Amino acid sequence: MKITRKQFNKSQKEFKNFKLSNDDMHEMLSNIYKTTGDTTDDPILSPYSSMSFLFIRQKVLVLACAIFAVFFGTCYASAQSLPGDFLYGMKVSVIEPVVQSLKTNSKVFSYQEELLDKRIHEVDVLKAKDKLNEDKEEISAKVFAKTIKKIEKSIATETDTEKKERIISKINSYNEKIISDKHKIKSVVFMVTEESESKVFEIIEKKINVPTVKPDTSTTPTNTEEILDEEAQEEIKEVEDDIKEIEEILDITEQDEEDASNENDDSEDIEETVENVTDSVDKVKSNLGL
Amino acid sequence: MSYDNEQQNQSLNQSLKKDFELVFRAYSNTIYRLCFFKTSSKDVAYDMTQETFLRFWKTLSSGKEVDKPKQYIYQIARNLIVDYYKSKKTVSLDLLEEAGFEPTSKDLSQDLFSEVVLLKEAINSLEDDFREVMYLRFIEELKVKEIAEVLNISENLVSVRINRGKKKLKEKFT
Numbered sequence: 001m002k003i004t005r006k007q008f009n010k011s012q013k014e015f016k017n018f019k020l021s022n023d024d025m026h027e028m029l030s031n032i033y034k035t036t037g038d039t040t041d042d043p044i045l046s047p048y049s050s051m052s053f054l055f056i057r058q059k060v061l062v063l064a065c066a067i068f069a070v071f072f073g074t075c076y077a078s079a080q081s082l083p084g085d086f087l088y089g090m091k092v093s094v095i096e097p098v099v100q101s102l103k104t105n106s107k108v109f110s111y112q113e114e115l116l117d118k119r120i121h122e123v124d125v126l127k128a129k130d131k132l133n134e135d136k137e138e139i140s141a142k143v144f145a146k147t148i149k150k151i152e153k154s155i156a157t158e159t160d161t162e163k164k165e166r167i168i169s170k171i172n173s174y175n176e177k178i179i180s181d182k183h184k185i186k187s188v189v190f191m192v193t194e195e196s197e198s199k200v201f202e203i204i205e206k207k208i209n210v211p212t213v214k215p216d217t218s219t220t221p222t223n224t225e226e227i228l229d230e231e232a233q234e235e236i237k238e239v240e241d242d243i244k245e246i247e248e249i250l251d252i253t254e255q256d257e258e259d260a261s262n263e264n265d266d267s268e269d270i271e272e273t274v275e276n277v278t279d280s281v282d283k284v285k286s287n288l289g290l
Numbered sequence: 291m292s293y294d295n296e297q298q299n300q301s302l303n304q305s306l307k308k309d310f311e312l313v314f315r316a317y318s319n320t321i322y323r324l325c326f327f328k329t330s331s332k333d334v335a336y337d338m339t340q341e342t343f344l345r346f347w348k349t350l351s352s353g354k355e356v357d358k359p360k361q362y363i364y365q366i367a368r369n370l371i372v373d374y375y376k377s378k379k380t381v382s383l384d385l386l387e388e389a390g391f392e393p394t395s396k397d398l399s400q401d402l403f404s405e406v407v408l409l410k411e412a413i414n415s416l417e418d419d420f421r422e423v424m425y426l427r428f429i430e431e432l433k434v435k436e437i438a439e440v441l442n443i444s445e446n447l448v449s450v451r452i453n454r455g456k457k458k459l460k461e462k463f464t
Contacts (some may be wrong), residue, residue, distance in 0.1 A: 005463050011409035015429055018317040018326065024336065029314060032344045037349060 082122050083139040084131075092143045109163065112151050119144045123177045134180060141183035144174055150183060199263045232284060239281045246274050306350050313359045315341055320430055327410060327425060328371045329450035338374065342366045357368045364440040368422075412462055427452050 020028070052243050078087035078095060095116060123140055126132040151167060175184040321342050326335035347368050349356060356362050413424050422441060426432045438445040
């Protein structure tokens with residue numbers, strides 16, 4: 001069979017258009033992959049594929065877990081620490097304040113009580129281990145005093161004496177366990193000691209500008225306001241007693257006026273003293289707002 | 291196997307697939323045409339093309355590097371065509387009939403367009419040495435260098451065969 005040049009060129013062009021369709025190509029590809037165990041289709045997404053970031057960020061997650069583990073491990077270890085331990089500072093100045101800040105106002109007091117119990121327990125443990133020394137006592141006492149100060153602030157306006165008694169008993173039990181006297185807890189609010197007493201009187205003196213007499217220590221006032229009131233009232237009583245005495249003296253002098261005519265000058269002096277004392281009583285009363 | 295290794299393998303497999311599909315889209319039609327031209331059957335050409343790329347994919351996925359994919363694919367296709375004709379010769383029609391095969395009147399060349407038949411006849415009328423060179427040059431429009439690479443012969447030899455083939459083809463034109 002003979003072919004013309006034209007026919008050759010035409011058939012050449014026509015033959016070039018002889019191609020596989022897209023479907024054929026896709027089918028062929030999937031056949032190839034199927035034979036070798038692969039697949040052309042997109043992989044079916046796992047229902048857990050949204051969690052795939054966990055695997056992508058594996059190293060980051062491991063690092064985060066390590067940080068958390070170290071953080072919580074340190075917290076746990078510090079919670080078990082005793083005064084003088086490396087992590088005790090973290091316990092009392094970081095963890096406990098943070099925990100306290102998370103408590104509601106109504107529960108803060110009970111948490112503070114817990115902290116006092118903890119301090120007492122810590123001293124007990126140290127004693128049991130025979131590791132209680134001056135330094136550890138100092139650390140513990142400082143922390144205890146700090147907690148007491150916080151409680152003083154929160155309880156200043158409280159009228160509930162039960163709470164105050166509880167705190168006093170805790171302070172007493174702590175002081176019993178402490179060996180060194182200088183580390184014993186002294187609270188102006190909860191416990192009247194010689195030191196705190198003198199401070200109270202200083203305050204009174206400043207307030208009423210009259211020298212005060214210390215009260216009988218057997219009657220322990222419960223707070224500063226009470227101390228102030230009692231002191232002032234005692235002062236007034238004393239002044240009033242003085243007036244009574246002077247008045248009695250005056251009565252006696254009137255009866256014996258004739259017999260004791262040369263004592264006129266003295267009675268005038270006494271009257272002056274009475275006036276002065278009455279003025280001072282009025283002053284004290286006005287100062288105290290009575 | 292650790293997760294990292296598995297992930298690496300997966301990404302490697304993905305990149306291999308990408309490369310393979312690029313080659314497949316570039317040369318699948320060429321191979322299909324070549325097989326069709328040689329076998330005159332669309333089905334056989336389709337199967338051969340698929341087999342060619344299957345072998346190519348197996349080579350890639352086994353980790354072997356293929357520097358010249360075009361040449362490699364052509365070589366596979368040519369081998370398959372040779373195998374096809376070898377197997378055709380060995381199959382006896384009597385044996386096939388005994389096995390229940392009924393030969394139809396369908397001519398092998400019925401898939402070919404009339405012009406392509408002419409083209410095929412024109413090229414096939416050339417001597418063996420010129421057929422492939424002429425086909426690759428005038429049907430697939432490959433360059434001399436590319437034909438030399440595909441057929442694994444020198445560029446000079448390709449040029450000589452093209453010139454002589456042209457002259458012989460001209461002689462066949464009316």
